[in-house]
Amino acid sequence: MKIAIIGAGNIGSAIANGLAKGDMFKASDIICTAQSVETLERIQKMNAGFQVTHDNKMASKEADIIVIAVKPWRVEEIIEEIRPSLNFDKQMIVSVAAGITFDQLNSFLTKNSGFDECLATPVIFRIMPNTAIEVMSSMTFVAARNASTEQTDLIIRIFNELGNAMLVEERLMTAGTALASSGIAFALRYIRAAIEGGVELGFYPKQAQEIVVHTVKGAVDLLLENKSNPEMEIDKVTTPGGITIKGLNEMELSGFTSAVIRGLKASK
Ligand SMILES: NC(=O)c1ccc[n+]([C@@H]2O[C@H](COP(=O)([O-])OP(=O)(O)OC[C@H]3O[C@@H](n4cnc5c(N)ncnc54)[C@H](OP(=O)(O)O)[C@@H]3O)[C@@H](O)[C@H]2O)c1
Incomplete structure (x- = not known):
């Protein structure tokens, strides 16, 4: 062929x-x-x-x-x-x-x-x-x-x-382009933001990138290996009253989910 x-x-x-x-x-x-x-x-x-x-x-x-x-x-x-x-x-x-x-x-x-x-x-x-x-x-x-x-x-x-x-179906090609083709840039923007946060927390940029990239890879591997969904994996990390839920809620207060959805819809 x-x-x-x-x-x-x-x-x-x-x-x-x-x-x-x-x-x-x-x-x-x-x-x-x-x-x-x-x-x-x-x-x-x-x-x-x-x-x-x-x-x-x-x-x-x-x-x-x-x-x-x-x-x-x-x-x-x-x-x-x-x-x-x-x-x-x-x-x-x-x-x-x-x-x-x-x-x-x-x-x-x-x-x-x-x-x-x-x-x-x-x-x-x-x-x-x-x-x-x-x-x-x-x-x-x-x-x-x-x-x-x-x-x-x-x-x-x-x-x-x-x-x-x-x-x-052909009608989903444009939506797919936003979610997966532009989506690469959106995922990378999260990674960039987390690296910047890592530097503020005390890591050198190179270390912060290594940490964030492997953390994101770990999250993806969990979803693929366990065939689970993000909420199921998040529940395993969020101890009631613990630090992870505090961090997540602070991100949501700053409009995290809404920013991602708005960005996706804008790139369609
Ligand atoms: N880049 C992406 O991430 C991406 C993702 C999904 C879809 N696409 C689609 O993929 C297509 C190509 O995008 P691209 O970013 O790869 O563009 P690109 O790098 O400019 O590639 C286009 C190629 O077409 C060649 N070309 C132009 N006229 C030609 C002719 N008459 N005969 C033979 N070859 C000719 C060019 O040759 P020369 O190099 O010699 O000028 C160039 O190598 C676009 O339609 C885009 O919508 C791109």
Whole structure:
């Protein structure tokens, strides 16, 4: 199975790198394209096994899965360019572009064909990873159009190798972007705040970061291992009348939960 990544910039090259580390693709099955020589050289340096080219048409023709990872405003022109090389009977299109809908993708893919009704229907996926895809720890949303169960399972398996993939309806992609893609920044902002607090409590910044990062990792591991929810784990730490509940209540008085929810809603 071959995969073409059209526009292997930040997210495209992170996907390529992650896939090469996994079991489903060899590096030589991954074809990366970009506009500039510099980007192609950088990608080739990351992994000498990758195929790199400026030729989007050739890359698309060779692949079973075509990942479109250019900026959203470039998607239409890229599809225009590769459309003659596509075979909708055999290939799947995966778009990473934020905000480009299935209706838009479908219309770009079938535009000006002149005999639309004779063409096979394009199988399209929209995916929304976050930057942790670089370290194979992305929360990735997947939405599918015209895909069979087998095709959907394959795409989910591919992105599960790069972290955790969740199949959602298209209408939830924007909410997912706020919760998981912007969500990385929100989680990091909590970490930054706790580090600053740690310094005020007497730790050097480096020590404070080590402490906070491992504390957050411990909290996440508890939820994943115990399959519990935050309230259950918080109850175990909050002795009645103790210091933890005092700290939590003080944070709530300053609007902690409300600030997080307001931030999430604002980024939708
Ligand atoms: N960054 C994120 O965290 C993130 C998360 C989720 C979704 N996304 C989506 O991912 C897409 C890419 O974002 P990004 O941050 O990775 O952008 P980026 O770093 O600018 O990557 C875009 C790539 O497209 C290449 N490109 C431009 N025109 C091309 C052409 N005609 N043919 C072949 N390649 C071409 C560029 O090549 P050059 O490098 O040579 O200019 C660049 O490498 C966007 O649609 C965005 O919405 C990004």
